[in-house]
């Protein structure tokens with residue numbers, strides 16, 4: 001039987017990340033009634049505000065206030081968790097760049113199982129946890145079983161579990177700052193370098209013509225430029241277009257790019273990975289053009305066109321131009 | 324600097340429609356085009372560029388069936404000096420931890436200052452690098468998009484975090500880094516490059532060469548098991564516009580006008 005359930009809370013400037021309440025819903029799908037503990041780390045400042053906020057939703061909040069925890073350096077946090085959590089703990093983290101940094105190594109050091117990027121949880125049968133994952137950029141799903149008898153670390157995809165807004169836990173904050181143990185680390189955090197500001201601000205646009213790897217060649221970007229001009233929109237893109245240096249980083253939509261909230265989003269040759277869709281907010285009207293009818297983008301789009309974009313988009317543009 | 328890069332052979336999702344086979348036990352593999360995992364290709368390029376600057380050598384290693392040799396060879400054509408294939412029937416069905424344990428076995432047969440992996444592979448887990456680092460008791464940093472060699476014991480490493488911001492860290496060697504796409508521009512590998520390495524010998528290491536504890540690997544050692552593949556029941560899904568290209572364009576223009584998608 002696996003042990004106590006912990007969620008690591010990511011917070012910035014006194015405000016907990018959206019994942020904090022989503023992890024509760026995920027945990028409830030494993031243990032409908034077990035007490036849940038939030039782990040909140042930091043150094044002074046707004047830490048108490050976060051702890052108190054979390055106490056409304058978690059039965060217990062473990063507060064760790066320590067200089068070494070001022071910035072959430074995954075190596076330091078791993079030491080802290082290994083030092084303080086029971087060995088058979090069930091630990092929940094968001095599957096973002098922090099969770100990806102921390103969780104795999106944590107599972108090794110705790111000698112527990114690890115499942116990455118969980119998109120759904122079917123429940124626990126004995127010591128076997130049944131979850132759902134995706135592979136091949138979301139083109140297929142898989143049922144996965146995991147033996148959690150010796151504990152488990154689970155990375156939960158952002159946005160797939162509803163936030164638990166009930167705030168009815170009436171939990172208490174337990175100050176564990178004296179119990180951190182050794183937090184020395186080889187990896188030293190230096191600074192955050194902010195992303196460069198580009199020539200256009202796609203976050204303020206109502207109409208985005210977004211291109212992905214399906215555009216195939218730098219010269220074909222013209223096709224998107226012409227459509228964007230015809231409908232009064234701006235060109236944005238998925239990550240591979242920026243990786244290839246065809247467009248500036250400031251045009252990239254996604255978790256490691258910009259968060260946009262247009263009214264209309266045209267996704268041309270974009271498969272619809274969760275990291276891309278993570279940057280698309282505000283429930284826009286989504287049109288997907290993709291030659292693969294199984295592309296995951298069609299699951300979230302309002303309207304789909306299954307065509308080669310290199311042929312279809314010029315036809316569309318011309319019709320708009322000639323009115 | 325002695326650098327080891329872990330590379331995986333994966334179906335190329337940009338080239339293939341991935342379909343589930345009839346009983347859901349696997350994906351249809353017959354007509355798949357395979358290539359090296361996109362992230363790993365950036366990792367190999369980065370390793371080559373580091374060695375070009377500071378000297379040393381690049382070794383690539385892959386865990387897989389005998390066909391994985393082709394990606395090892397491809398990365399050697401790119402400029403890696405050595406290649407290793409870790410392969411044995413007993414390794415089949417390994418979970419992420421099993422793969423990491425096998426890679427640890429390979430690492431320990433050499434002396435490396437720096438180990439690179441991709442940020443994630445086709446299973447989208449992003450786990451093997453972090454597990455390997457922890458098993459080796461080395462420092463780890465994930466989603467790395469900047470590496471500067473400060474001296475022969477220290478790196479300045481940038482991690483690409485949310486919003487495209489970069490988290491700068493100082494890290495001592497030896498360490499494991501998982502590489503994010505876009506860190507460099509991987510060089511093109513032509514047919515001539517492939518020919519050049521066509522006959523180099525790539526050693527194959529199995530259970531006996533690695534001296535690995537069989538209990539932690541393969542199907543039986545896996546705590547995490549994939550039961551089946553399936554295509555989820557879609558919710559509403561998109562309304563797919565039908566007709567000739569002209570007709571579809573007309574319908575789409577109507578819809579766009581209604582939604583304010585044409586100014």
Ligand SMILES: Cc1cc2nc3c(=O)[nH]c(=O)nc-3n(C[C@H](O)[C@H](O)[C@H](O)COP(=O)(O)OP(=O)(O)OC[C@H]3O[C@@H](n4cnc5c(N)ncnc54)[C@H](O)[C@@H]3O)c2cc1C
Pocket residue numbers: 097137211212213214215216237238239240241252253254255256257258268269270271272273275276279289290291292295307308309310336337442443466
């Ligand atoms: C930590 C991390 C952060 C990331 N952050 C981001 C991010 O912020 N933004 C982002 O976009 N990605 C991000 N990614 C990458 C992400 O995982 C995907 O690799 C990426 O989104 C895929 O981009 P794509 O859809 O353009 O390409 P692919 O997945 O290769 O899809 C191309 C699509 O085009 C279609 N196609 C091909 N040719 C044509 C044609 N002629 N006509 C019509 N359709 C065609 C194909 O069927 C396919 O569906 C991140 C990854 C990691 C690990």
Ligand SMILES: Nc1ncnc2c1ncn2[C@@H]1O[C@H](COP(=O)(O)O)[C@@H](O)[C@H]1O
Pocket residue numbers: 328329330331360362363384385386387419422439440441442443444445446447448449450451452
């Ligand atoms: N079978 C394998 N052989 C070699 N390296 C691998 C293998 N599987 C995963 N890796 C490495 O681990 C990284 C992350 O993969 P994953 O954890 O499967 O998402 C990959 O980019 C590779 O560098």
